[in-house]
Amino acid sequence: MISEQLTEIYKLLLNHFGPQHWWPGDTQFEIITGAILTQNTSWANVEKAIANLKSAHLLTPEALHHLDTPQVAELIRPAGYFNVKAKLEIIDTGQLRAELLAVKGIGCETADSILLYAFGRPIFVVDAYTARIAVRHELIDPDADYEQLRGLFQSNLPDNVQLFNEFHALLVKLGKEFCRPNPKCQGCPLEELPHCLEQNYS
DNA sequence: GACCAGGCACATC
DNA sequence: GATGTGCATGGT
Numbered sequence: 001m002i003s004e005q006l007t008e009i010y011k012l013l014l015n016h017f018g019p020q021h022w023w024p025g026d027t028q029f030e031i032i033t034g035a036i037l038t039q040n041t042s043w044a045n046v047e048k049a050i051a052n053l054k055s056a057h058l059l060t061p062e063a064l065h066h067l068d069t070p071q072v073a074e075l076i077r078p079a080g081y082f083n084v085k086a087k088l089e090i091i092d093t094g095q096l097r098a099e100l101l102a103v104k105g106i107g108c109e110t111a112d113s114i115l116l117y118a119f120g121r122p123i124f125v126v127d128a129y130t131a132r133i134a135v136r137h138e139l140i141d142p143d144a145d146y147e148q149l150r151g152l153f154q155s156n157l158p159d160n161v162q163l164f165n166e167f168h169a170l171l172v173k174l175g176k177e178f179c180r181p182n183p184k185c186q187g188c189p190l191e192e193l194p195h196c197l198e199q200n201y202s
Numbered sequence: 203g204a205c206c207a208g209g210c211a212c213a214t215c
Numbered sequence: 216g217a218t219g220t221g222c223a224t225g226g227t
Contacts, residue, residue, distance in 0.1 A: 041223085045224060077224070079224075080207085081209090109209065172208055
């Protein structure tokens with residue numbers, strides 16, 4: 001059963017890597033900002049952009065609202081796609097998924113990251129790592145779309161915010177170090193995951 | 203220098 | 216509906 005496999009993977013990852021304490025960020029707005037800035041961008045670059053905003057005391061919706069797009073773009077330059085991301089603006093807190101998705105620049109993953117990590121909703125976040133790992137462990141069809149992937153996790157796991165939070169963070173941790181797009185190791189069968197982890201991280 | 207990073211919108215076929 | 220392309224910095 002998929003649910004047993006997912007639970008086993010979760011236990012292995014948690015045991016191996018420990019809690020990831022996601023999402024990094026001191027405030028709800030910082031989490032939302034990070035979710036947008038990290039689109040197709042390494043977290044190290046996002047941290048630089050957030051540091052710029054913080055040191056300028058601009059990491060609030062009100063402060064950013066008073067700047068024009070080029071000013072914001074310059075501050076978030078290290079995060080890449082700065083002209084695109086600078087136009088983006090989340091006004092309200094507690095928005096529904098459909099409302100988030102209606103904002104240009106917010107797609108499924110960003111919306112779900114905001115819902116789970118900023119608003120504590122039980123939504124499983126699917127990112128490139130999650131998809132890659134699920135496919136390589138043959139938990140889902142390679143051409144599955146975002147909603148199918150989200151369904152894989154949500155319908156086979158208990159509806160638990162803390163579980164969704166930790167599991168996604170652990171998948172990213174695994175993916176970053178292990179499950180590259182064009183890696184020497186293409187991923188291993190589930191039964192070999194403990195061995196793979198042991199070999200690669202011990 | 204190629205490849206990749208916690209994507210997304212839009213054009214075109 | 217599927218596929219391609221622009222957006223962009225910075226680390227390996």
